[in-house]
Amino acid sequence: MIKEIKTIDNFNFENQTALIRVDFNVPVNKFYRITDDTRIQYSIPTIQKILSEKGKIVIISHFGRPKGIPLKTHSLKFLVNYLSKKLKITVNFFGDCIGETVIKKVNKLKNGEILLLENLRFYKEEEKEDENFAFELSKLGNIYVNDAFSVAHRFHTSITVLPKFFGKKNVLVFLKREIQYLDQFLYGKGKRPITILLGGSKISSKIEIIENLINFADYILIGGGMSYPFIKIKGGKIGDSLIEKDEKIEKTLKKIFHKYQNKIEIIHLPIDVVAADSFKNEANTKTIPIHSIPNGWMGLDIGPRTIKKFCEIIEKSKTILWNGPMGVFEFQNFSLGTRFIAKTIANSTEKGAFSLIGGGDSLASLRMENCDKKISYLSTGGGAMLDSLKNKMLPGIKAII
Structure with missing residues (x-):
């Protein structure tokens, strides 16, 4: 059709x-x-x-x-x-x-x-x-x-x-262009290894993507506010880290862990975080394991061990999709993780990998590092891209079929 x-x-x-x-x-x-x-x-x-x-x-x-x-x-x-x-x-x-x-x-x-x-x-x-x-x-x-x-x-x-x-x-x-690129992830058509990076604060908009892509991806890297619900259901302490308050999220994540037990190693969570005692750029900080954030502290960026781990995976990947920052990158002191990811994806693209990046924050971080021109394809539609990755027929396409 x-x-x-x-x-x-x-x-x-x-x-x-x-x-x-x-x-x-x-x-x-x-x-x-x-x-x-x-x-x-x-x-x-x-x-x-x-x-x-x-x-x-x-x-x-x-x-x-x-x-x-x-x-x-x-x-x-x-x-x-x-x-x-x-x-x-x-x-x-x-x-x-x-x-x-x-x-x-x-x-x-x-x-x-x-x-x-x-x-x-x-x-x-x-x-x-x-x-x-x-x-x-x-x-x-x-x-x-x-x-x-x-x-x-x-x-x-x-x-x-x-x-x-x-x-x-x-x-x-746009149809041919967007579908052609998104199919590399939706159906595992891209060169392997295929890596998906998901960040940002809202996990509710991306749970379906994880469920849909876990069958095709080799690595799913999760950072930013999205990671804390995962850490919480695994028994970790997340302190005052900001998470979406939705009972369904916890149930759905548990279902994913149960349903995809044999593939759960595909999902990679942060090891450490840069934690702050308040939500501002000038806050006091300390780098600690992500599963032991004390009360009164919140994770605002991925830590150096996580940066190293995520970048090593990106460097060996041949097909890369990224949506959402790794931390509160608009605060200079908590932008390092997102900026490192941006530069590493750009470098991997220059070495022959295919990269697709969407979402305003991810695109903004690329521009901060002056590497937006090095990406294979920049998707202008964050929300539309996310819905496509859930394998949904977009209303704008359905109206013309």
Whole structure:
């Protein structure tokens, strides 16, 4: 079924108006200068392809969480100059995304011209799978192009409802690229050894991934806040380390340990941690075994023995996936583990390994070490990537099948 989905190469866009759903929800500083343009970079080839065929382009996206309220701080207007320079063409902007005036602007577009519309989330209907809102958006083009993998897991109007109004004129740009790379982990198609690194604070979003990938991975390395529930059910003392409070998590982890007894050696937990007496960069610290964190102390980074162990595994791996930091890396004093992991994956990639990294924090740590360009593939969709690794059909794909 997925093979039947049309890609951008199946269409000639001459004299056509392409309504492109992108994800230009990019991080910006207080001056609205873009600090990471990865998501935009991935959409540039799509835009250029349509322009080269003398098509017309209408771009729709969300930015931030204005919750249905038009806010100047959440306008997409700041993108105009950047996109114009990047594409070497004037990008027009209009401060709305539906209505008669918008339709008139679209109808005035000439072949090879671009119109960027205002934030979809200025309408609360965008996040409610609203048929009427989708119908109004559908008037803005005759080919729908979804080039927003990072929001393909969302049940939002422009992702799941809008494609229904375009029949066979639906295009998924990201599908082939993302599926091709994720399959290396989902079905063990990558070169071995295959290593999965999972970090961050929320284990609830990644338990299914562990269950799904334990059959294909050679190593599953777990760090960050994710590791403490594991240590706790094994009888370790985690002090005041932050963990998700959910009774189901403990039961599910016990079930994993019982169900996969013969494969449990695949899962590698930290040996030691850098513990702190408070949640701040200037806290007092000590490096101790992870299973004996005293009350009043919390683990905020993996320790040197764990760094050495994890890096040795990464160095001998041929296929590597990473999502989530190894500690509170935004605090300089607790960023060492995450930074070492980032550098080691980059070095292994330069030596021939395939690496796929997703999630905002993981990508940020790569940029901190100036090694984001050394990774095989950076996935712009943290949540979408996680849902894919659970072997779930993403809503944005299902809507087009």
